[in-house]
Amino acid sequence: MTWLQIRAETEADHAGAAILIGRVFAGHPHSSGTEASIVQGLRAAGALAVALVAEDDAGLAGHVAYSPVTVDGRYIGWAGLGPLAVHPRRQNQGVGAALVAEGLARVRARGARGCVVMGDPAYYGRFGFRVQPGLVYPGPPPDHFLALSFTSDDAQDGLPKGTVAYHAAFSIDAAAIAQRSGSCLCGRIGFTVSAPLQSASACHCRQCRKQSGHVYASANVAKSAVTVVGAPHLRWHQASAKVRRGFCDTCGSWLFWDPLERDWTSISLGAFDTPTGVRLERHIFVSDRGDYYDLADGLPRHPQ
Ligand SMILES: [Zn+2]
Structure with a gap:
């Protein structure tokens, strides 16, 4: 693999990140077409808990966002992973995994108690994400909504139960994208x-x-x-x-x-x-x- 750096995004990355995210999700069957605007909305709301970029000698190669989620309307220290975008030139080379792993380490270091993600169980299972009955998110197939607890006392029966909601920035209407x-x-x-x-x-x-x-x-x-x-x-x-x-x-x-x-x-x-x-x-x-x-x-x- 060629040179790759994972680091926190800076203001200089904002436009490039939006372009990257827009390009990666364009035409994707599960895309809402709003992913770049979601990240922008999270940023504007101060809700981008962790935002990382992957950079190689050709420029931005990936971006990942983490933001707070609520369970039954209450914030209990859990984060949501996503959107995750990897440039087509660097897909299937571990760039996404590097962004996910570093992001999980950083939200955990900030005191998060756990993280949820919507995605492929085979992909996210390697990080410890599992389907957690009782922790639900309406809409996508239940086997694609996954959770990972960072705290041992939350393990198994101690996991939070309820309905997860992402930040309001995720609700942006495609027609209202600024x-x-x-x-x-x-x-x-x-x-x-x-x-x-x-x-x-x-x-x-x-x-x-x-x-x-x-x-x-x-x-x-x-x-x-x-x-x-x-x-x-x-x-x-x-x-x-x-x-x-x-x-x-x-x-x-x-x-x-x-x-x-x-x-x-x-x-x-x-x-x-x-x-x-x-x-x-x-x-x-x-x-x-x-x-x-x-x-x-x-x-x-x-x-x-
Ligand atoms: Zn060209």
């Missing part, structure tokens, strides 16, 4: 957006068709609300005196249509992790569209 993330195809460039996406449109102009290969779907957002990670890989094509188009120098993903004199930029909708929370509103430059397709989605069409 921060969204995305990346290029190869992942060297990631971005977060902390303001609403506006004017989602599909542009049929010749320039956009040439660059995208078909139609360019994008949405606008205030430049001050955009954070880019991996910016050294971002290359700009000066398309005109006032507009530049940004793409990844490695995989070629086209990410930004950037008007230099405006305080907003336009970001490729296809680069966002799902759910994006937006719908296309209109077609633009329809008068310039290609001759090989029809438009039949009923959205408004603008000649320019």
